[in-house]
Amino acid sequence: MFTAKWLNPSALLTDLYELTMSQVYVEREMLAPATFSLFVRKLPSNRSFLLAAGLWPLLEALHELRFNEEDLAYLESLKIFKPTFLDYLKNFRFTGEVWALPEGTVFFENEPVVEITAPLPEAQIVETLVINLINIETAIATKAALCVLAARGRPCVDFGARRTQGLEASLHAARASYIAGFSATSNVLAGKLFGIPVTGTMAHSYIESFDREEEAFRAFAENFPENAVFLVDTYDTLEGARRAARVALKLKERGLLVRGVRLDSGDVIELSRKVRRILDEAGLSEVKIFVSGGLDEKKIAEIVSSGAPVDAFGVGTKMGVSADAPYLDLAYKLVEYDGRPRMKLSEGKITYPGRKQVFRRYDAAGLFYEDELGLREENLPGKTLLTCFMREGRLLEGTPPISDIRQRAAEEINRLPVDIREGRRTPAPRTSEALLRLHRETVERLRERL
C-alpha cells in the first residue's frame, strides 16, 4: 500500500456537483447499484493503441477514501448541504465492485478500462478520482511505450520529474513509464515508493561550479566510481569528450570503469559519431553514449534509424506530460442503474449501455487479431480482459509487484501486429449482437419517454 505515503487522497478532491447530486440521491433513497463505465471515446490522433495504467493507485485510493472532520466542517460552512447528507458522508466508505483491465493491458476505443458498480452516490462521488488517475497514467504509459518501441532495445530512462504537471505527476510518470518498459527513473522518491531502479548523470551546473571541466569529472568518478556518466557538452562537446576519455583512462588503470558520457545538446547524431571515435581511439569502447534533451518517440526513432552510436536515452518532459496528447478523451458514463440500462442520447456520440466485457482474439501466430465488446454475462470466444479487483469495497488481491505489471505490458505490446505497433492501423472493437440489441432497445425506450 503506498496510498497514504504519496497520493493521500482526500475524498474532498471531487467536483462539487458529485456531492450536490449525491445529496439528492441520498434524500430520495436512490441507493440502488449503479454501474459506471470508464472508456476512451476516441484515441488521440497520434495513438494507435493505449496502455492501461493507474489502476492500483486508484484501487488503493478507493479503499482509503474518507471524509474527515475538517472536510465535513468545510462542507457545512458552504451552507448548501443538509445535516442528513453530511451524516451520510461522515460514514462514507466505498463499498462497491471494481472490474478493470489489469494494468499493462493494451486497449482501444470504447473498451471499458474500469467499470464500477456501487450504490449510486458512491459511484458518483468517486468519478473525479477514477477519471483523473487512469487518465494520467494511461496517457503517460502509452507515450512511454512509443518511446520504448522507437528505441529498439536501447534503454530509456525517465528524466521527467522537473517538468511534469506537479510533484505527484512526476511519480505517476515514473511509475507509468517503468510499466511501459523504461529501465529506470531519475526520480528518487519514485524509486523508493515503487521499487524502480534510480539513476542519473550530472548537470551543467555541476561542471560550471568547478574551475576546470576535467576536475569536475575526476571528482565525480572518485565519489561514484561505478556510476559515473560524464556530461560533456557544457563548453565544447568534443573537447569535453577528450577530457572525459582522459579521466576514464586514468580510472581504467585503477580497474574502474566509467559508465558513459552524456550529450544533451547540438546535433547528437553527428556528435555521437565523433564522440564514439574519440572514446574508441582512447581504447574506451566499453564507455557508452547517453543522449538526452527534448527527446520523444520521433526524435528517438530518427537517432536510431540514423545508425548513430547512441546506447541509451534520457527522456524527460515530452514523455512526462505526454506532450502531443496531454489528456485522453476518457468518459465515465452511467450505463446501468437499479437494474436498467442507461445512456445519453447525444448526436454523433454512441455510449453503449449495460455492464460489459471485452473478448480478445489472437491469430494463429499468437498476435492480436480483434476485440469484441459485449455484455458482461455473454460467453463469447476470446480471452476476457475485464477482471474483478474489488468486491464490497474489499480488494480481492494485494498490490502486485510493478515488475509483474511491466512484464504484462511487454507481452501485450509484443503481441500487437507491427502495423498497430508502428501507428499505421488503429483497431476498434466489434460490437456483440446482444450489446447492439440492448443499445437499440434502450434508445427506443428513451425516445418513447421523450
Place this chain on the structure above:
Amino acid sequence: MFTAKWLNPSALLTDLYELTMSQVYVEREMLAPATFSLFVRKLPSNRSFLLAAGLWPLLEALHELRFNEEDLAYLESLKIFKPTFLDYLKNFRFTGEVWALPEGTVFFENEPVVEITAPLPEAQIVETLVINLINIETAIATKAALCVLAARGRPCVDFGARRTQGLEASLHAARASYIAGFSATSNVLAGKLFGIPVTGTMAHSYIESFDREEEAFRAFAENFPENAVFLVDTYDTLEGARRAARVALKLKERGLLVRGVRLDSGDVIELSRKVRRILDEAGLSEVKIFVSGGLDEKKIAEIVSSGAPVDAFGVGTKMGVSADAPYLDLAYKLVEYDGRPRMKLSEGKITYPGRKQVFRRYDAAGLFYEDELGLREENLPGKTLLTCFMREGRLLEGTPPISDIRQRAAEEINRLPVDIREGRRTPAPRTSEALLRLHRETVERLRERL
C-alpha cells in the same frame, strides 16, 4: 500554510543526480553561495506573455523541506552515498535566499521568475522542486488568463479536476486559474485549501438515473433552491430547455430563482440562441446560459464574437493541462558561484551570468512599454520586479490571500497593450550594458580556459 496539507513534499522528490552532485560538493567543501536563475528561454509559440504563479507553494515547500529517517534509510540502501553525506542530509534545511517575481506578475523570455542563492548543495537539491512548481502553475495561469481575456467579462469556472495530470495538479490548476481571473472552481478541496468559491451544476448521469428529466430538475431545485443549474442536453436539448423552463417557472411562483441552464454538447452558438428564446418566452430572462465541453480560449472567443447569448463558461481539460503548451521551456541555471559568474557555452542558447533584476517601464498612459534585464545591483529606470521573499531560509512575509494575487494579475494584464494581450506581439526584454559586458567577459574567461 497549506504545504503540509496537500503538497507534502518529500525532499526525496528530486533527481538522483542532485544528490550525487551534492555529495561531491559536500565532500570537497564546495559550500559557497551559488545563485541559480529560473527563467523561460522562449515562450511557447502561442503565448505572447506569461503570468507568474506557483511561488507560494514553492516557498512553503522550501521552508518545510526535510529528509526523514525513512528517506535516509532508502538512500543508504542504494549503497552509493557516503555516511558523511547522509549525515549532511539528515540536518538538511533550506537556508538560502529567494528573489522572485510576485505571483500574478506578467513576464517574458529570459526574465528570471525565481533566483535562488544558497550554499551550492542546497541550491542544487531544490532544482527539481523549483522548476516543477513554477512550471505547472505558470503554464496553467497563462492559459487561464487567455480564457478570461477571450470571455470578455463573462465568468469562467474551472471544471478541470477530472483530467488534470494527477490530483495535486487539479489543485494547482484551480489555484492558478483563480489567480488568472477565473471566478470559481468545481474542485471542492481547492475551495477548502485556497478559499476559492466552489460551484457546479449536474451531470448527465444524474439526469439518466431518474426516469424523467423533469423530475431530475425538480429534485435538484428542491435540494438546492438557490444553486440550481439544469443540464439540458442529455436527451434533446430544446426539449430539455422547455422542461427546465417549466420547473423554473414553478419555482419562481414560490419566489425561488433557478440560476441557469447548461449546454455541454452540440452547436452551442445555435443552441444557446434557441434556448434563450425558450427561456425568455417563458418569462425567465434572468435564467442564465452556461456553456461547457472542450472549451479553450479559441472556442470561447468564437462564441463571444458570434454574439451568442452565453453568460458563463465552464472550462475544463484544455485549460487544466494547458493543452496546447503543456510545459514551459523553463531552465534553472547556475549564474554565479563563490562570487564568480558562471554559464554554459552552448551554441544558439544564451544564458546570462550573474544575479539579476528586471526593470519595467510604462508609457504615459500607464501601459507596459518595455522591460530591461540587468544586474541586481544596477540602478536602472523602471519598476524593479524581482522581490526578496526569503532570507536565510526564513520567509519575510506570510502567505498572501489569494485574492491579492488575483488582483495583481488583473492589474498586470490590464496594463498590457492590446497587441500583446491579443497575441499579436511578444516582447523580449532589452539587456543592460552591464549585463552584456559581464556576459562578454565570462565568455572570454571560459574560452581562455578551454
